[in-house]
Structure formats: C-alpha cells, structure tokens
Amino acid sequence: MTEVLTPSGTLPQERRLVTELPGPRSRELMARRTAAVSSAVGGTLPVFVEKAGGGVLVDVDGNSLIDMGSGIAVVSVGNAAPAVVEAVSEQVAAFTHTCFMVAPYEGYVAVCEELNRLTPGGHEKRSALFNSGAEAVENAVKVARVATGRSAVVVFDHAYHGRTNLTMALTAKAMPYKWGFGPFAPEVYRVPMSYPFRDGLDGAEAARRALGVVESQIGAANVAAVLVEPIQGEGGFVVPALGFLPALAQWCAASGALFVADEVQTGFCRTGSWFAGEHEGLVPDLVTTAKGIAGGLPLAGVTGRAELMDAVHAGGLGGTYGGNPVACAAALGTIRTMRELDLSAAARAIEATMLPRLRSLQERHPEIGDVRGRGAMLAVELVKPGTLEPDAALTGAVARACHARGVLVLTAGTWGNVLRFLPPLVIGQDLLSEALDVLDEAFATETAASRRS
Incomplete structure (x- = not known):
C-alpha cells in the first residue's frame, strides 16, 4: 500500500470499507442535507467526504473509496496537492x-x-x-x-x-x-x-x-x-x-x-x-x-x-x-x-493501463458497444447486445455496483448509457488496476442479472 503526503499528513492509498455504504455518520448528514438543501441539487454518492487526496476519497465513517471522477475532471493534481x-x-x-x-x-x-x-x-x-x-x-x-x-x-x-x-x-x-x-x-x-x-x-x-x-x-x-x-x-x-x-x-x-x-x-x-x-x-x-x-x-x-x-x-x-x-x-x-x-505523460500512462482492460471487458460483454476516449478521459457506451439501442438501466446498475464496492465512477451521455472515467492524474497504478478489477466484478454481476431478467 502506498501513501500520499498531504499538508494534513499521510493518506493511505487504498480501498477500504469498514461500514456499509452509506455508513451511520453519512446517513445522519444525508438527513440534514434532505432537510436543508434543495432537492433540485443532484447527487451521485450517498456518502459524505471528510478528506481526500491522491486517488482516494475518505468518508466520515472511515471508508476509503477509489476516485475515478476527480470531481468531474477538476482535481487532476489531487484534492490537496501540496503546491x-x-x-x-x-x-x-x-x-x-x-x-x-x-x-x-x-x-x-x-x-x-x-x-x-x-x-x-x-x-x-x-x-x-x-x-x-x-x-x-x-x-x-x-x-x-x-x-x-x-x-x-x-x-x-x-x-x-x-x-x-x-x-x-x-x-x-x-x-x-x-x-x-x-x-x-x-x-x-x-x-x-x-x-x-x-x-x-x-x-x-x-x-x-x-x-x-x-x-x-x-x-x-x-x-x-x-x-x-x-x-x-x-x-x-x-x-x-x-x-x-x-x-x-x-x-x-x-x-x-x-x-x-x-x-x-x-x-x-x-x-x-x-x-x-x-x-x-x-x-x-x-x-x-x-x-x-x-x-x-x-x-x-x-x-x-x-x-x-x-x-x-x-x-x-x-x-x-x-x-x-x-x-x-x-x-x-x-x-x-x-x-x-509531467501530468500529460501521467494521463497517457493511465490510458495505456485502462484501454486494454476496457477493451478486454468489451470482448467479454457484448453490452459494451464502444470503448473510447483519450488520456485519462475514457468511457464505455452500453447498448442492448447487437444493436445501437442505449441501455441506461444497465449503465446505472454497473455504476451503483462499483459504488457499493468502494469505487466512484460517473455516468454520462445523451441517453445516460455511458460510463465515464476521469481518475486524478496523480493516481497510483496499483489503485487504478484495483479500480478496474472492481469494474470487472461489477460488469460480471450486473450483466448476468440483466440477462436473467
């Protein structure tokens, strides 16, 4: 396990689930959010972040999630880059x-x-x-x-x-x-x-x-x-x-x-x-x-x-x-x-790790119609096998399965059928590979369930 030095101390770069998601403290905060914040403001994860850096988000219950969203491509240098x-x-x-x-x-x-x-x-x-x-x-x-x-x-x-x-x-x-x-x-x-x-x-x-x-x-x-x-x-x-x-x-x-x-x-x-x-x-x-x-x-x-x-x-x-x-x-x-x-080179290294894994996933799951992107801006588009018909339901199910396993991924697309990946450019290769392992598990589980239904 690697660690990232932040101004507040070292932050272990690991996926770690110590409670169910969301945990008790996040549930308390969600209740407060519901009472105080307009319901028109959207949400993705049901957990509240306490600290973050490198490639992880740590919630108020001590769970550590792998971040594959970067605050929608914002924290490319990490959430607490020393400089x-x-x-x-x-x-x-x-x-x-x-x-x-x-x-x-x-x-x-x-x-x-x-x-x-x-x-x-x-x-x-x-x-x-x-x-x-x-x-x-x-x-x-x-x-x-x-x-x-x-x-x-x-x-x-x-x-x-x-x-x-x-x-x-x-x-x-x-x-x-x-x-x-x-x-x-x-x-x-x-x-x-x-x-x-x-x-x-x-x-x-x-x-x-x-x-x-x-x-x-x-x-x-x-x-x-x-x-x-x-x-x-x-x-x-x-x-x-x-x-x-x-x-x-x-x-x-x-x-x-x-x-x-x-x-x-x-x-x-x-x-x-x-x-x-x-x-x-x-x-x-x-x-x-x-x-x-x-x-x-x-x-x-x-x-x-x-x-x-x-x-x-x-x-x-x-x-x-x-x-x-x-x-x-x-x-x-x-x-x-x-x-x-040299974070441009880091983005290219992320592509070199992710694209082969995503293409391998596509070979095993005909629900993935397309793999595309460049650098650390990559995506898979999900469709009904053999067609161009968007499958937003499966996209959402895979995203939720990743979240439940401690990996934040985002969805996108005109029809809501695209999983997009925007990891921080400072993410470690071991953490990136683990996130892809979790994605693989989520696809296996959710595509099997989709085929049965």
Missing part, C-alpha cells in the same frame, strides 16, 4: 479579495500569462478570467459577436456548455439541464456531431454533413462562432473522427467565423496533452478553460487572439469574483504541479 495548498494558504493570509477591476493584483496577470503561453498557437494572445466553465463559454460568445459583428452561434448534437440561460441554449441535452427552464437565448443553431460509433462517417464526411446544414440553414455570413468540445464531456465522451475538427477550423477561417474550442473538461493535461485540440494540431481563435485549471477552486478563463479579445469595449468583460486572488494562487500551484510531475 496548491501552500499557494492558497499564503494568499488567504495576505488577502482574499479586492476585485481585479477595482484594485488589481499580480496573480490574475500571472494566470493570464500562463494561459497565453499554454494554449495552442504562437500568435499574440489575451485572456480574461471568470468563475465557471459556463461563464467562460458565455463570455467567449460575447467576444465572438463583438469581434465579428455577427450573431449566429453553431453548436453540436450531444454538446454540453453550461447551465446559464445562454449556455443552456448551447447545451443539447434537455433533462436535467434544460427541462422547464426556457425560453432560451436566440441565435443558437445545432448541427450533427461526428459520432463514429453511431454514424459510421469519417471526419471529412461528418464535417461536410455538419457544414452543409450551416450553409443551407444559417448562412456562412451570419455565423459569429462555431463552438465545439474537442472531446464531448457530458454528451458521452464522444471523440470525433480524425479530420472533423480541422475541417471545421478551416471552414471558419474561410468564412470569417471564429473557431471556439470548449476545453473546460478536456484541458490541462486531461487527454495526454495540455489541450485536447493539440492532438490534431488545432489552433482555435478562442479557448475556454475551467475545471482542472485550479486544483478544485472556482476559476475559468477565455484566451484568444489579441485583436479579438481586445475588440470588446472596456468594461465589457469581467465580474466581481472573476479571477479571485485565492483561485489564481491555486491555479499557479496547479500549473506548477502539472509541469513538475
């Missing part, structure tokens, strides 16, 4: 807030400098900081509309971009993200995504299909931006066919629209490079970031070509808490940790 804790502690002791627009501070500038360096392309860039991925996407749309003088925004089937009014319009899935919350912001147009498992098209064919809809139903001259996740997140970790994204970028360059990469879930080493678009040499006009940027603190950014980011009038971008000094300190500690530990 993050140190930077945050120092900043909190100095000051917690001034509002950058009122009394600026160096941390905000330093994070923008890092974003300008790290995002693809050697052109001159500018950045602006916000609180969440949704805010970043919404502000990218604002920049695109001002810079181009156009209003239409093109998005894709299965996309997820956030929960604000505009980003709900950009998001594809109705339940739970959009249901009952309309009317939504106008001038948003959805076109088909490249989804190789379901459409069988190569990248060029899928791009022609999507862009044909844009040109015939919207008009190229009206498009401010084409907004796309290089690998879709909530939509089911859909990896577009090679060539699809470059074709979109080329079309944007030719038509005067901006190519906007939503790297909120894919960015910061998650897919084996700093940004997922680098795998195909993409250089977006604008890039949105959040999640893994700050080791668990709320921070987001929009980075883009200098002339685009500077096209907006003074005061047009910002927000009271955007680029909070504590979150900026956390981001600088996170980026330093990613460099020092």
Whole structure:
C-alpha cells in the first residue's frame, strides 16, 4: 500500500470499507442535507467526504473509496496537492479579495500569462478570467459577436456548455439541464456531431454533413462562432473522427467565423496533452478553460487572439469574483504541479493501463458497444447486445455496483448509457488496476442479472 503526503499528513492509498455504504455518520448528514438543501441539487454518492487526496476519497465513517471522477475532471493534481495548498494558504493570509477591476493584483496577470503561453498557437494572445466553465463559454460568445459583428452561434448534437440561460441554449441535452427552464437565448443553431460509433462517417464526411446544414440553414455570413468540445464531456465522451475538427477550423477561417474550442473538461493535461485540440494540431481563435485549471477552486478563463479579445469595449468583460486572488494562487500551484510531475505523460500512462482492460471487458460483454476516449478521459457506451439501442438501466446498475464496492465512477451521455472515467492524474497504478478489477466484478454481476431478467 502506498501513501500520499498531504499538508494534513499521510493518506493511505487504498480501498477500504469498514461500514456499509452509506455508513451511520453519512446517513445522519444525508438527513440534514434532505432537510436543508434543495432537492433540485443532484447527487451521485450517498456518502459524505471528510478528506481526500491522491486517488482516494475518505468518508466520515472511515471508508476509503477509489476516485475515478476527480470531481468531474477538476482535481487532476489531487484534492490537496501540496503546491496548491501552500499557494492558497499564503494568499488567504495576505488577502482574499479586492476585485481585479477595482484594485488589481499580480496573480490574475500571472494566470493570464500562463494561459497565453499554454494554449495552442504562437500568435499574440489575451485572456480574461471568470468563475465557471459556463461563464467562460458565455463570455467567449460575447467576444465572438463583438469581434465579428455577427450573431449566429453553431453548436453540436450531444454538446454540453453550461447551465446559464445562454449556455443552456448551447447545451443539447434537455433533462436535467434544460427541462422547464426556457425560453432560451436566440441565435443558437445545432448541427450533427461526428459520432463514429453511431454514424459510421469519417471526419471529412461528418464535417461536410455538419457544414452543409450551416450553409443551407444559417448562412456562412451570419455565423459569429462555431463552438465545439474537442472531446464531448457530458454528451458521452464522444471523440470525433480524425479530420472533423480541422475541417471545421478551416471552414471558419474561410468564412470569417471564429473557431471556439470548449476545453473546460478536456484541458490541462486531461487527454495526454495540455489541450485536447493539440492532438490534431488545432489552433482555435478562442479557448475556454475551467475545471482542472485550479486544483478544485472556482476559476475559468477565455484566451484568444489579441485583436479579438481586445475588440470588446472596456468594461465589457469581467465580474466581481472573476479571477479571485485565492483561485489564481491555486491555479499557479496547479500549473506548477502539472509541469513538475509531467501530468500529460501521467494521463497517457493511465490510458495505456485502462484501454486494454476496457477493451478486454468489451470482448467479454457484448453490452459494451464502444470503448473510447483519450488520456485519462475514457468511457464505455452500453447498448442492448447487437444493436445501437442505449441501455441506461444497465449503465446505472454497473455504476451503483462499483459504488457499493468502494469505487466512484460517473455516468454520462445523451441517453445516460455511458460510463465515464476521469481518475486524478496523480493516481497510483496499483489503485487504478484495483479500480478496474472492481469494474470487472461489477460488469460480471450486473450483466448476468440483466440477462436473467
């Protein structure tokens, strides 16, 4: 058994169940949650976390669970990375807030400098900081509309971009993200995504299909931006066919629209490079970031070509808490940790361990229709054997079986039939292998039960 050193002491890196799940203390807290928190706030695990780090979550009853979710791709450097804790502690002791627009501070500038360096392309860039991925996407749309003088925004089937009014319009899935919350912001147009498992098209064919809809139903001259996740997140970790994204970028360059990469879930080493678009040499006009940027603190950014980011009038971008000094300190500690530990290489090592195991699982379970992803952003899509019919019930059953055995996994997908895996990039190989053993057990149990029913 290995241990991870955190600022509060060592944390054993092990799966350990000492009570039933949830245990008595978690049940007490769940009762308090039910009485105090809106039932509209979703939940995955029925346990309450007391401490976490490396690749484990320890609940209030002393159970230690393997974390294959990273807070939805947020704590890539771990839940208590020493460099993050140190930077945050120092900043909190100095000051917690001034509002950058009122009394600026160096941390905000330093994070923008890092974003300008790290995002693809050697052109001159500018950045602006916000609180969440949704805010970043919404502000990218604002920049695109001002810079181009156009209003239409093109998005894709299965996309997820956030929960604000505009980003709900950009998001594809109705339940739970959009249901009952309309009317939504106008001038948003959805076109088909490249989804190789379901459409069988190569990248060029899928791009022609999507862009044909844009040109015939919207008009190229009206498009401010084409907004796309290089690998879709909530939509089911859909990896577009090679060539699809470059074709979109080329079309944007030719038509005067901006190519906007939503790297909120894919960015910061998650897919084996700093940004997922680098795998195909993409250089977006604008890039949105959040999640893994700050080791668990709320921070987001929009980075883009200098002339685009500077096209907006003074005061047009910002927000009271955007680029909070504590979150900026956390981001600088996170980026330093990613460099020092080479977490892009760590993501590739996770892929090298997981993909063969997931493909082996697919060979034994025809319910797994597709295995896909890149780096430490991997997924399996579950279907009725021999068909493309989604099997959300089995997906949920396998996820719950993993949870009961002490492994946190997440579900996703337009039809809720995708198991997604987002382990912390600092997870140990032994812990990762054990999580895959548990997944194997869960599949064996739940597919057998499904076949009997």
